[in-house]
Amino acid sequence: MRWGFLSGGAALLVAASLLSACAGSGSTPESKVRMAPISFNEIPGWADDRQGEALVALKRSCPKLTAGPESRIATDGGEKTVTAAEWKAICDTAGGVKDSDHRAARRFFEENFRPLAVQSPGSFTGYFEPELRGSRVPSRLYTVPVYRRPPDLGDGPYYTRAEIEQGALKGKGLEIAWVQDPVALFEVQVQGSGRIHLAEGGALSIGFDGSNNRPYTALAGVLADMGVMSREDANWPAIRNWLKRNPAKARDVMRKNERYIFFKDTRSAAPTGSEGVPLTAQRSLAIDPRFTPYGTPVWIDTQRPVIGKPGQVEPYRRLLIAQDSGAAIKGAARGDVFFGGGANAAEWAGRMVGTGQAIVLVPNRG
DSSP states (O other): BOOOOGGGGGGGGOOSSSSSOOTTOOOOOSSOEEEOOEEEEEEETTGGGHHHHHHHHHHHHHHHHHOOOEEEEEEEEEEEEEHHHHHHHHHHHHHOOTTHHHHHHHHHHHHHEEEESSSOOOOEEEEOOOOEEEEEEOOSSSOOEEBBBTTTTOOOOOOOOIIIIIIIITTSSSSEEEOOOOOHHHHHHSEEEEEEETTTSSSSEEEEEEEOOOOOHHHHHHHHTTTOOOOOOOOOOHHHHHHHHHHHHHHHHHHSSSSOOOEEEEOSSOOBBTSSOOOOOOTEEEOOOSSOTTTEEEEEEEEOOOTTTTTOOEEEEEEEEEOOTTTTOOTTOEEEEEEEEEEHHEEEEEEEEEEEEEEEEEOOOO
């Protein structure tokens, strides 16, 4: 699970303009989505994609999909119910396809799904897995605690960010680790997961395990209201740079966002999404599960930033799998690309706000 840092239109995401209800929720979508059939041959870039990478991500979803419950997907004719049995047939077939054989993977998707183009424009952004340095024990260097979920955390409002940072949880044995940089920890809380490189050696993967049930406030709006930067310029790299350049003010600015995230040791080589499966870099998509069932393949046709060239973009066309969600991703026209970890992923995610086309791949084995 991840949280957005942008506000208003800049946080609008993509793909789930597509689907009508979350798996097993029985909920009614806010509005019908207009979708139209399209052939795979009509999809720009389809024949050039490495669909074996998307197949890897889909296979990670298969244990969840085949265990049920059924899901409902919006189609050009109304709605289709996808059962666990149908997913099992699809996943059994997927198991016989080599991930490295992109042509066979492409043929698998063509034979087991039919594409439907969303008849409204999408908007795409990205997120990533931050990395930071820390230790399992506090020291003069590592002073900022990373807290696990408190046992007395309920459904009501808990301590605010300011109260927690001022010591409300100190001495309760809830520290997973200590880190050096409070801005980096805030970034991990925004993204919902991260990796701590430990001074003792090795790394600790941490993932979302609840919040203090306080309202989320986007720093983009806070800094814009302060006159520090315009909303149009308030991407995450710009926000991060301002926080690091102004440490005396950064603490109070970050505390404007009362929401505080608690973590758990995921003991995973990759971050885990809300579906409960490891995410795949540039092949996992965060969506609103009220509209987009987890495990659904979604083709996106948009642009992403060019590394090292602010203001420049390049075509970004590929198949992703819906595997994550987040508090800032609400509504039928929201989605977010997981870019993985590292400096390039941080730059892509921090600056990506792209419009484009979303195409849903609806299972056709039922």
